[in-house]
Amino acid sequence: xxxxxxxxxxxxxxxxxxxxxxxxxxxxxxxxxxxxxxxxxxxxxxxxxxxxxxxxxxxxxxxxxxxxxxxxxxxxxxxxxxxxxxxxxxxxxxxxxxxxxxxxxxxxxxxxxxxxxxxxxxxxxxxxxxxxxxxxxxxxxxxxxxxxxxxxxxxxxxxxxxxxxxxxxxxxxxxxxxxxxxxxxxxxxxxxxxxxxxxxxxxxxxxxxxxxxxxxxxxxxxxxxxxxxxxxxxxxxxxxxxxxxxxxxxxxxxxxxxxxxxxxxxxxxxxxxxxxxxxxxxxxxxxxxxxxxxxxxxxxxxxxxxxxxxxxxxxxxxxxxxxxxxxxxxxxxxxxxxxxxxxxxxxxxxxxxxxxxxxxxxxxxxxxxxxxxxxxxxxxxxxxxxxxxxxxxxxxxxxxxxxxx
Numbered sequence: 130x131x132x133x134x135x136x137x138x139x140x141x142x143x144x145x146x147x148x149x150x151x152x153x154x155x156x157x158x159x160x161x162x163x164x165x166x167x168x169x170x171x172x173x174x175x176x177x178x179x180x181x182x183x184x185x186x187x188x189x190x191x192x193x194x195x196x197x198x199x200x201x202x203x204x205x206x207x208x209x210x211x212x213x214x215x216x217x218x219x220x221x222x223x224x225x226x227x228x229x230x231x232x233x234x235x236x237x238x239x240x241x242x243x244x245x246x247x248x249x250x251x252x253x254x255x256x257x258x259x260x261x262x263x264x265x266x267x268x269x270x271x272x273x274x275x276x277x278x279x280x281x282x283x284x285x286x287x288x289x290x291x292x293x294x295x296x297x298x299x300x301x302x303x304x305x306x307x308x309x310x311x312x313x314x315x316x317x318x319x320x321x322x323x324x325x326x327x328x329x330x331x332x333x334x335x336x337x338x339x340x341x342x343x344x345x346x347x348x349x350x351x352x353x354x355x356x357x358x359x360x361x362x363x364x365x366x367x368x369x370x371x372x373x374x375x376x377x378x379x380x381x382x383x384x385x386x387x388x389x390x391x392x393x394x395x396x397x398x399x400x401x402x403x404x405x406x407x408x409x410x411x412x413x414x415x416x417x418x419x420x421x422x423x424x425x426x427x428x429x430x431x432x433x434x435x436x437x438x439x440x441x442x443x444x445x446x447x448x449x450x451x452x453x454x455x456x457x458x459x460x461x462x463x464x465x466x467x468x469x470x471x472x473x474x475x476x477x478x479x480x481x482x483x484x485x486x487x488x489x490x491x492x493x494x495x496x497x498x499x500x501x502x503x504x505x506x507x508x509x510x511x512x513x514x515x516x517x518x519x520x521x522x523x524x525x526x527x528x529x530x531x532x533x534x
């Protein structure tokens with residue numbers, strides 16, 4: 130009897146030790162549906178005895194995650210947005226993954242986006258880059274060739290200008306957001322570096338000036354317009370009106386067009402090459418899986434991370450059209466060979482991660498405030514309130530003040 134009781138207690142103790150709960154913090158919206166489903170489909174069968182829960186953070190994700198990390202109640206595993214990586218590393222609460230997770234299967238530019246001082250802090254779960262999405266009917270009507278992967282800034286300007294001349298005042302060549310998230314990619318293509326060796330930003334660098342001047346110069350004769358000029362708040366909305374020929378966006382635009390402009394015939398081209406360097410520029414917009422440095426379930430958190438970035442899950446993400454997954458091996462996936470506009474756009478977005486000068490979309494240690502001087506300059510120059518030269522001069526002054534704090 131005594132022996133049986135001891136055995137029972139031992140079994141119970143062993144069972145309790147095997148039990149573990151891994152909490153994940155991620156985005157709300159569709160992720161709050163998708164990831165619980167993927168956990169049930171792929172994680173649960175491979176990690177018996179481990180309970181995995183998905184806790185979506187409503188509202189401002191970065192603010193929510195910051196609060197949870199500060200209070201010690203963040204998940205064992207969480208999304209880490211690439212643009213705010215530096216501010217989270219500074220907290221010391223993101224576990225370096227170097228030596229614990231293999232980064233070899235993933236697109237190099239994506240893992241680079243999560244690397245600081247030789248340490249990898251997150252594994253990319255998916256990503257986006259920028260492409261040119263164009264309205265085929267407008268180019269056909271204007272008898273102008275479609276944008277293509279060989280276009281330079283100059284040849285694209287010529288096409289847009291000719292289209293505007295052919296179609297008249299009710300139509301526009303391109304929609305231009307006053308946002309570093311779009312214009313900055315052209316500066317990267319021209320060879321500009323976001324931070325110099327001293328950690329400072331030089332907006333008067335010739336490469337940045339060239340991109341700024343070209344981008345804002347497209348507003349000449351209304352070839353390019355801001356979204357607000359046609360009552361839109363982003364360039365995807367511009368394209369959906371049927372009045373604008375080109376938008377600069379990522380793969381997120383395809384779902385929007387499907388719902389809001391289902392009859393629009395559109396195509397996708399890679400970003401144009403800078404005349405100065407012959408290179409196209411692009412941003413990596415990515416979110417990674419990071420492990421809480423204070424997690425008491427680190428080993429199981431790493432196992433969950435490996436499953437959620439594994440081949441099965443990434444293939445599922447691609448097949449379902451959820452996002453562009455991050456594994457290099459998917460480059461030749463049959464999905465990218467399809468002729469649908471959605472698949473063609475996805476293929477261009479995937480190619481954009483490894484073509485030309487590619488940089489992570491990030492703000493550096495100052496956080497989102499870093500982009501404000503640039504965005505203000507773009508708004509001033511695109512609207513004609515200031516010359517490009519004066520707008521840039523003011524932006525550099527404001528940037529220097531910000532970075533000296």
